[in-house]
Amino acid sequence: MEEIIRFQNNMLLIRRTVGWTAEEFGDKIGVTRQTINNLEKNNRDKFKLNKTQYIAMRSVLDAEIARCPEETEVLRLILDMLVDHPEQYKEDEIRTLLEKANMITPSILAGTATRKAASKEVMLAMGAVLGGAFVAGAMGVIASPLLAGGAAGAWLIKAISSGKKK
Template sequence: MEEIIRFQKYMLLIRRTVGWTAEEFGEKIGVTRQTINNLEKNNRDKFKLNKTQYIAMRSVLDAEMSKYPDETEMLRLILDVFIDNPENYPDEDRERLLNKANMLTPSILAGTTSRKDVSKELIAVAAAVGFAAALAPLSIGLAAGSTVTAGWLAKTIFRKD
């Protein structure tokens, strides 16, 4: 399934965006730090993210976005742009957002800045690039989050590939 492949490709960025170490992320879904690290290496011949792991990871991320909506706007944006709906965004704009996200998110893990501050900065970059479609659900709040959850989960469960 394409979403699972894309998720694995951007897993390190996603984890950094939330501010979790590999050990913390692993604990949240019931796997080891080494499993997270192996999946993040993107060696799909050797370590392939499976559907169960994907559902567990997305569920934990959804819970985090519901609990801390002001701190996780950028996570919702990253999931939409790179995992759920990349076809809706020009490659050049996605690349610009990816470069900025890769520069900003390590500071969350390092503890030199907050998720909320990085989120605000990345959302500003997204607005400047013209990601209005991706930003619209962010302003709606938690109701949009539950709709987004239902969307990715339904695709994952009912897809046959």
Template sequence: MEEIQRMQDNLLLIRRTIGWTAAEFGDQIGVTRQTINNIESGRNKLTKTQYIAMRSVIDAEIVKHPEETQMVKTLLDMLIDHPENYLKADYNELIEKANLMSPSILAGTATRETVSKEWMKAAGAIGAVVASTVAVPLAGTPIVGAVVGGWLAKAVKTTDKKKRDK
């Protein structure tokens, strides 16, 4: 599943954009800080189980704080789920901006909401954001299928296909 490799390749940026240290993220999914660092550096391969745990925790954070996490949601779409929907020049410019802006979240010099809003303005100016990625679900609406459905269904489908092929 290509998404797992793309998640591993971009995990550091995604984690920083959320504002979690490696230890905090590890605590969220039940692994150590070292495991997160090893996955980010490529020393360990990201497993499907870890991928599902990471995406679930990240999606929960997006649902819990939609006004603060538009950047994270868009980065997941760009980097993991649908990179083919973005022009290469736009993609590269947005990743460069994200890499410049996200460390300030982790350092505490800017809030996640402020950085997210500024980055989304830049993305809008570039015209690279797919409209569906910026839609924020309303509080209390059933969002499990909308937020989780695509990537989780794909991960489970891959497992089911492998079982059928045996």
């Protein structure tokens, strides 16, 4: 499943955006810090993110988005642009997101910026690139599965229905 590969390719940025250490992220899904670090190194020949890990990670991220929507706007955008729907964005839009997010997210982990402030800063920059109405609209669309009575997100439906039966 291509989403799993894209998620693994962007896992470090995703984790930093939430402000979790590798140990904290691992604890949330029941794996060690070393497992998270190995998966983030993108050496898929040796360490490949499996479907179970992907579902666990996306579930804890969805829970965090639902719990703190104002602090996780940029996380929703990163997941949409880099994992779920990269084909809907231009290369320069993705490049801008990566530049802005990679510049800001280490400060979240270091504790020198709050998630909310960092998220707002990246979203403002992306609003100029994508158009403010688009970003606001995208946030509503991305968040809607979480707001609709806890229904499963599109990513989960894709993940559980795309496997081959063994």
